[in-house]
Every structure is written in structure tokens, then in C-alpha cells.
Amino acid sequence: xxxVTQIPAALSVPEGENLVLNCSFTDSAIYNLQWFRxxxxxxxxxxxxxxxxxxxxxxxxxNASLDxxxxxxxxxxxxxxxxxxxxxxxxxLTGNQFYFGTGTSLTVIP
Amino acid sequence: NAGVTQTPKxxxxxxxxxxxxxxxQDMNHEYMSWYRQDPGMGLRLxxxxxxxxxxxxxxxxxxxxxxxxxxxxxxxxxxxAAPSQTSVYFCASTQSLGPYGYTFGSGTRLTVV
Numbered sequence: 001x002x003x004v005t006q007i008p009a010a011l012s013v014p015e016g017e018n019l020v021l022n023c024s025f026t027d028s029a030i031y032n033l034q035w036f037r038x039x040x041x042x043x044x045x046x047x048x049x050x051x052x053x054x055x056x057x058x059x060x061x062x063n064a065s066l067d068x069x070x071x072x073x074x075x076x077x078x079x080x081x082x083x084x085x086x087x088x089x090x091x092x093l094t095g096n097q098f099y100f101g102t103g104t105s106l107t108v109i110p
Numbered sequence: 111n112a113g114v115t116q117t118p119k120x121x122x123x124x125x126x127x128x129x130x131x132x133x134x135q136d137m138n139h140e141y142m143s144w145y146r147q148d149p150g151m152g153l154r155l156x157x158x159x160x161x162x163x164x165x166x167x168x169x170x171x172x173x174x175x176x177x178x179x180x181x182x183x184x185x186x187x188x189x190x191a192a193p194s195q196t197s198v199y200f201c202a203s204t205q206s207l208g209p210y211g212y213t214f215g216s217g218t219r220l221t222v223v
Binding site: 031032034036042043044045046049051052053089091093095096097098100101102103 | 143150151152153155158160166168200202204207208209210211212213214215216217
């Protein structure tokens with residue numbers, strides 16, 4: 001069974017800071033890895049999808065990397081803003097299921 | 111595009127009552143699934159379906175039934191609601207098991223009293 005871990009569980013940074021969120025997994029046989037954002041009381045919004053054959057994806061201030069051999073993915077957020085405050089989840093498709101980490105709760109302080 | 115639509119958004123049930131949570135997608139996705147999300151527990155898979163007529167159990171299937179008679183719809187049935195089923199339920203879909211992204215519905219917040 002795929003095990004997905006996200007560290008740290010919570011992170012608080014001042015506005016403007018660059019930051020990195022981590023996601024690690026135990027089984028490298030993945031179809032893809034996807035980063036989501038979840039605001040309190042809301043659903044999951046897809047941020048970036050990295051297919052198994054890819055190493056990274058970028059969208060605006062977000063950059064996600066994937067290293068299957070080491071079982072790691074990172075989500076880099078540049079020039080953080082208070083609007084980035086949310087919980088960030090990584091999801092990994094392995095076999096016939098998506099496996100989720102428990103998320104990193106990010107607070108960006110104005 | 112509507113994406114994944116869940117109804118209702120909120121529901122209060124009494125212990126022992128039954129109900130069906132609805133999930134519909136208009137993207138012709140083969141794979142659909144149901145999760146529950148509880149504080150400190152993350153997202154846990156209840157049931158999933160890889161296509162019409164095919165369903166399978168996830169991590170926490172007890173107390174829930176599903177069926178997939180069409181590609182578009184994947185309802186989740188609670189046969190006899192229990193307080194332990196108080197949670198937020200999410201439906202999600204993807205084109206198929208491959209290099210495709212996962213799309214989530216907006217969720218159903220269920221309280222069982």
C-alpha cells in the first residue's frame with residue numbers, strides 16, 4: 001500500500017517569503033502526482049499535475065517537482081501572499097487508487 | 111462545464127435513517143470515487159468505480175453502498191446512518207487510471223444526530 005507523508009503539518013511565514021512544501025511516498029510505481037489546495041470548509045482545487053514521466057510542472061508562482069527514485073515531491077511557492085493561506089494536499093495515483101497525504105496547513109502573515 | 115456535481119451540500123440525519131448522496135460528472139470520466147474527510151484523518155477512500163457496472167471497496171466501506179449504472183452517476187447510499195458517519199463527503203473523478211488529473215466535487219457536509 002502506498003504511504004504518503006507531508007511535512008510539515010503546519011507552516012506560518014511572513015508575506016513575500018518563498019517556501020517549500022514536501023510530500024514523500026513509499027512506492028515509486030506511480031501514474032501521476034497531483035497537488036491540491038483546500039480552503040477551510042471548501043473542496044479540493046487542483047494546482048499542478050505531474051505525470052510519471054515528468055520531473056516538474058509550473059504554474060505562475062507555483063512549481064512542483066517529482067523525484068520517483070527518492071519518493072519525493074516538492075511544491076515551491078514564490079513570493080507568498082496572504083491569499084495563499086490554505087491546506088495543501090498531495091495525491092498519488094498508484095495501482096487503482098489515489099493516495100493522499102494529510103496536508104500542510106499554510107498561513108501567510110501580512 | 112459543470113465538472114463534478116454533488117448534492118445535497120448539507121444534510122442532517124437521525125440515527126438509523128437512510129439517504130443517498132448524489133454525484134454526477136459530465137466529463138465522460140471512467141473512474142469515480144467517494145471519500146470522507148474527518149479532522150486529523152485526512153481523506154479516506156470509501157468506494158470507487160473504474161467504469162459503469164464495476165465498483166470496488168476502498169479503505170472504509172462499511173455502512174456504505176454504491177452502484178454505477180451509468181458513466182455519469184455514482185451515488186453513495188447510507189443504509190442506516192450512525193453518528194460515526196458524520197463527516198464531509200467528497201466525490202471525485204478522472205478520465206481513467208493513467209496520466210490524468212483528479213477532479214473533485216464541492217462536498218456534502220453530513221451530520222448524523
